[in-house]
Amino acid sequence: EIYRQARTGLAASAMGFRFHEILTAVISMLVLGLPAAALGSVLPLSIRAVSECTTTLGDRVGRLLTWNTLGAVAGVLMTGFILMPRIGLRGSFGILAIVLSATALLVARTKRHWRGMIVGAAITGLLILDCTLGGEGWRHVMSSGAFRKRDLALDPREMEFRRKTVEILFYEDAADATVSVEKVKGATEIALRINGKPDASTEGDLSTQYLLAHLPMLARPDSQDVFVLGFGSGITGGALLGHPIEHLNIAENCRPVLRAGKLFEPWNHGVLTNART
Secondary structure (H helix, E strand, C coil), rough: HHHHHHHCCCCCCCCCHHHHHHHHHHHHHHHHHHHHHHHHHHHHHHHHHHHCCCCCCHHHHHHHHHHHHHHHHHHHHHHHHHHHHHHHHHHHHHHHHHHHHHHHHHHHCCCCCHHHHHHHHHHHHHHHHHHCCCCCCCCHHHCCHHCCCCCCCCCCCHHHHHHHHHEEEEEEEEECCCEEEEEEECCEEEEEEEEEEEEEECCCCCHHHHHHHHHHHHHHHCCEEEECCCCCCHHHHHHHHHCCCCCCCCCCCCHHHHHHHHHHHHHHHCCCCCCCC
16 A cells, blocks of 8 residues: 555656656565565575584585575476466465465474574464465455556455455466456356456457457458457457368467357357367
């Protein structure tokens, strides 16, 4: 809320843009810089810890660097290809935080650092409790696109109103995006959101989705092999199949978008299962 006030308060002034950039940099340093500095200090501190024995210093440092490199690679692969597709963004955050806090607890126990053990145990317990009990509103927050709003005031009742009026039909956190399909309760329109931004729908965006198919075919009516960049709801691809084309190639870099496309089958005419696609 403080950021939103500061960001929009000077928007109309000559210093608005510069102030916004400076503010963004300061907030980024606080939110991202401090945790990055703490994580970056782990390896130097570990090297300092193993340097107590000078006779095998090279061997110990070499092993430490090797395990650090292997851990970094394994962590990226496990998070991107296992954790994110299976348990989503929130679950991945929780698991990684629990692993880090449990490791700190184990190190404190090995060193018999009682204060560190108490703090580590408390943090680990709170994280496990949060992962077990919390997160009911996570999907609504991540799919709402609240970060895109440019208005000055943030109504605290807005998210509660959204939970009561919006039904989430599909939600999946991928390594590259958060994909959701939602509808207002009692309405017929469904909408596709990518990272909270509405990108396709069955009513409001229909004209755009249809024109993206029909205008190129109007310019080249004899086309037989058609390429579409981005699947979206699949309505553009389905409209293209209404023309006498032989092949339709669609490139989509986010796999959950394709899974969400099944909800749009009444409008995209089953483009995912069509033999020409």
